[in-house]
Amino acid sequence: MAFLEFQIPTLIVYGTDSLIRLPELATPNSEKVVIVTDKKPHNSSVAHKIKQMIEGYAYGVILYEMKRYNSQDLFEGVNITKHARADVVIGVGDATVLSIAKIIAQFSTHEFQQEEVKSHKKLFVKKVRYIEIPTLQTICWGLLPMTYITDDTDKIKKPYIDKESVAHSVIIDPTLSEDVPLNDIIYSSLEAIAYSFDAYICKKANPISDAFSLRAIEYLSVNLKRLAVETANTKIKGNLSMGSLLASLAIYGSSLGTCAATAMGLESQTNISQSVGASVILPHVMEFNLTAAANKFIQIAAALGEKVTDISVIEAAIMAVEAMRRIMLDLHIPQRLSEYNVEQDRLEAAARVAGQYEFLTYIPRPASKNELVEIYSAAY
Numbered sequence: 001m002a003f004l005e006f007q008i009p010t011l012i013v014y015g016t017d018s019l020i021r022l023p024e025l026a027t028p029n030s031e032k033v034v035i036v037t038d039k040k041p042h043n044s045s046v047a048h049k050i051k052q053m054i055e056g057y058a059y060g061v062i063l064y065e066m067k068r069y070n071s072q073d074l075f076e077g078v079n080i081t082k083h084a085r086a087d088v089v090i091g092v093g094d095a096t097v098l099s100i101a102k103i104i105a106q107f108s109t110h111e112f113q114q115e116e117v118k119s120h121k122k123l124f125v126k127k128v129r130y131i132e133i134p135t136l137q138t139i140c141w142g143l144l145p146m147t148y149i150t151d152d153t154d155k156i157k158k159p160y161i162d163k164e165s166v167a168h169s170v171i172i173d174p175t176l177s178e179d180v181p182l183n184d185i186i187y188s189s190l191e192a193i194a195y196s197f198d199a200y201i202c203k204k205a206n207p208i209s210d211a212f213s214l215r216a217i218e219y220l221s222v223n224l225k226r227l228a229v230e231t232a233n234t235k236i237k238g239n240l241s242m243g244s245l246l247a248s249l250a251i252y253g254s255s256l257g258t259c260a261a262t263a264m265g266l267e268s269q270t271n272i273s274q275s276v277g278a279s280v281i282l283p284h285v286m287e288f289n290l291t292a293a294a295n296k297f298i299q300i301a302a303a304l305g306e307k308v309t310d311i312s313v314i315e316a317a318i319m320a321v322e323a324m325r326r327i328m329l330d331l332h333i334p335q336r337l338s339e340y341n342v343e344q345d346r347l348e349a350a351a352r353v354a355g356q357y358e359f360l361t362y363i364p365r366p367a368s369k370n371e372l373v374e375i376y377s378a379a380y
Helices: 018-026 039-054 071-084 095-107 183-201 207-227 236-252 259-271 274-288 296-303 311-331 344-356 358-362 371-380
Strands: 009-013 030-039 060-066 088-092 109-116 121-126 129-134 146-150 157-160 169-172
Touching: 009 018, 009 236, 018 030, 018 039, 018 088, 018 129, 018 169, 030 039, 030 071, 030 095, 039 060, 039 088, 060 071, 060 121, 071 095, 071 146, 088 095, 095 146, 095 274, 146 259, 157 259, 169 236, 183 207, 183 236, 183 259, 183 274, 183 311, 207 236, 207 296, 207 311, 236 296, 259 274, 259 358, 259 371, 274 311, 274 344, 296 311, 344 371
Parallel strands: 009 169, 030 060, 030 088, 088 129, 129 169
Antiparallel strands: 109 121, 146 157
């Protein structure tokens, strides 16, 4: 018999200046800490600020700045963390940085033997605590039992899955995104809408994940519309942070889907990032699922701010797609892959990669490689 289960072991700390909670969460007993970030000016600045904040509480603090954003950084980070015998890993940055930081903590688990009575030895395992600090509005991979990291041998994002390896805590401080480039915030927020859509129409969806999905779509779409007019409004950026958190919880309760798969396929074969790919492909994935999940589009259209009384299901579905396109137009986001200098002859290879992801088992309309190519072609 199937049961609905929903348990979040991670502590979520959200709010302006919530970063002040970090010392008590990371170093209550003078732990050794490794901070994982990258060399992007904003992320590096925040990471150095964090280092200064906890140095007086920690036994020692190492700052590791990744360069390649792939499995090479992962294993280099693991070597540093193990060599330092660190107790805590703190991830600081965007989704890519946080994904790698999370697995660094997972792979850096310490094993040691303790002498027992009568010379029996018992193996103890000491897990490295992981704390996640996003610096922009992004999916919180620390909340999720899986993450995806680019393999340096073939440039394809591979899954790392462990239900026990989630963040001890996630600190979401909207003030940390004040200096992030506007386009980064826009694409990351659109990516969160795309994955909320994936989670909502997924076969694994349930009333809890649906509530998170719809609220995420509403929060993100409303505040992206406002951001198009008030680009420097910190409160709007804070609301987008909350929307991305809700999207993360939606994925946790449901699953990723076609938007995520096609975005990762594109990133592996072209010059655009996963967040850009998910943003551009979203309206076309929505169109692909018009008949397979038509009833759900009524609620999606309503979450996007459309009036859905006295209209048919198909009309509501079309309204939802057009509402998403209008948001992108208002944000001055190019809506065609060709506008990002994507080479059309790479789309088939991207579809081949996209079709490999295991979560496509749960999408409402099965998508073969040819159908994934059709989605890409429609977006081209």
